[in-house]
Amino acid sequence: MSASQNRGSADEQQERIILILVAVGLILLAGLWFRRHHAKAPSEPRAASTAHTVPRTPPRLHVDFTPQRLTLTGSVSSQAARAKIHERAAAAFPHAAVDDELTVVTTPEIAPWLLPAVDVLDAAKAVRWGSLECSGALVRLAGEVPTAEAQAELAKRLASMHVEHVKIEAPDLKVVQGPAVEADRLRADLVARMGARRIEVDDEGKLTAESRKLLDDLAPLLRDLRGLKVEIAGHTDGGGALVPREAGDAGDAVAEPDAATDGGADGGTDASRSSVSTDVDGGAGADAVARTLAQARAVAQYLGTKGVDVTHLEAKGYGDAKPRRSNQTPEGRRENRRIELEPVELH
Numbered sequence: 001m002s003a004s005q006n007r008g009s010a011d012e013q014q015e016r017i018i019l020i021l022v023a024v025g026l027i028l029l030a031g032l033w034f035r036r037h038h039a040k041a042p043s044e045p046r047a048a049s050t051a052h053t054v055p056r057t058p059p060r061l062h063v064d065f066t067p068q069r070l071t072l073t074g075s076v077s078s079q080a081a082r083a084k085i086h087e088r089a090a091a092a093f094p095h096a097a098v099d100d101e102l103t104v105v106t107t108p109e110i111a112p113w114l115l116p117a118v119d120v121l122d123a124a125k126a127v128r129w130g131s132l133e134c135s136g137a138l139v140r141l142a143g144e145v146p147t148a149e150a151q152a153e154l155a156k157r158l159a160s161m162h163v164e165h166v167k168i169e170a171p172d173l174k175v176v177q178g179p180a181v182e183a184d185r186l187r188a189d190l191v192a193r194m195g196a197r198r199i200e201v202d203d204e205g206k207l208t209a210e211s212r213k214l215l216d217d218l219a220p221l222l223r224d225l226r227g228l229k230v231e232i233a234g235h236t237d238g239g240g241a242l243v244p245r246e247a248g249d250a251g252d253a254v255a256e257p258d259a260a261t262d263g264g265a266d267g268g269t270d271a272s273r274s275s276v277s278t279d280v281d282g283g284a285g286a287d288a289v290a291r292t293l294a295q296a297r298a299v300a301q302y303l304g305t306k307g308v309d310v311t312h313l314e315a316k317g318y319g320d321a322k323p324r325r326s327n328q329t330p331e332g333r334r335e336n337r338r339i340e341l342e343p344v345e346l347h
Contacts, residue, residue, distance in 0.1 A: 059111040061134040071099045088118045092125040095223040116163045123157045126150045142172035179227035183343040199339040201295045219306035229312045231342045234292030237333040238320045293317025
């Protein structure tokens with residue numbers, strides 16, 4: 001082999017080596033690029049784990065209350081704590097429905113506010129509309145009380161509750177004096193609860209099934225009538241109107257004046273019947289007044305069987321003396337045949 005041939009062979013080998021080195025370099029660069037843009041960094045799994053950690057929420061309690069309803073929300077550390085709060089709330093507000101929306105969060109931590117909150121709930125029975133907030137080391141009561149005396153007594157009870165590391169305060173208690181405010185609120189609650197439903201009496205002078213269901217819904221609103229009474233007013237249409245009544249209308253019930261007393265109301269007791277205050281408006285026809293009075297008595301006596309203090313109920317029959325609309329149309333006559341509940345101040 002000549003010298004020139006040897007040199008040519010050596011050059012070819014060098015070229016192949018260079019090409020191999022270039023190819024290896026390109027492969028290494030491609031690997032680095034792929035690793036940088038597609039492979040997970042070692043710290044990423046740890047970061048993802050931290051992101052999914054759910055922080056522990058300490059127990060807290062919020063209570064909204066009115067004379068008719070208590071709503072419990074928040075979280076407690078055990079079923080026993082939940083039961084204790086529910087039991088004390090029901091005992092402090094026996095005439096109110098209790099909506100228990102508390103959740104139980106398993107935690108070894110015992111809320112420092114638990115025991116004082118139970119005591120404050122018992123003291124809060126004097127508060128008519130208000131709230132109780134318990135979180136951490138703070139128990140805070142707010143709301144309205146009917147008199148300055150009730151406010152002072154409540155403040156005294158709260159001041160006597162010494163619990164280590166827990167602050168009990170009630171800086172926002174307000175005195176709302178006078179039953180007129182209570183009457184307005186009760187009236188609004190009754191209207192909201194009734195909606196479009198009506199209290200009606202059938203042809204035998206008895207409450208219809210729909211009316212009994214309606215009164216069942218209204219009774220919880222009427223079980224705390226301190227300072228108030230409720231006038232139950234029976235009304236009818238004008239018997240001599242030009243447009244005849246439709247046969248079988250519920251408002252055409254005819255009852256003798258003493259029909260309700262003798263058993264016209266379903267489930268009424270003798271004690272409740274004898275205690276219902278009644279009044280006859282002498283300005284209307286005697287028959288119409290007697291019918292509407294009997295209907296009002298039936299309502300009062302039925303409410304008495306549902307836990308309402310009948311000494312705070314007054315049945316009145318107005319006959320056709322107070323129409324709402326003209327009696328010249330069937331719709332107007334039906335509107336005029338009605339039974340109304342009107343809260344008024346107790347004198």
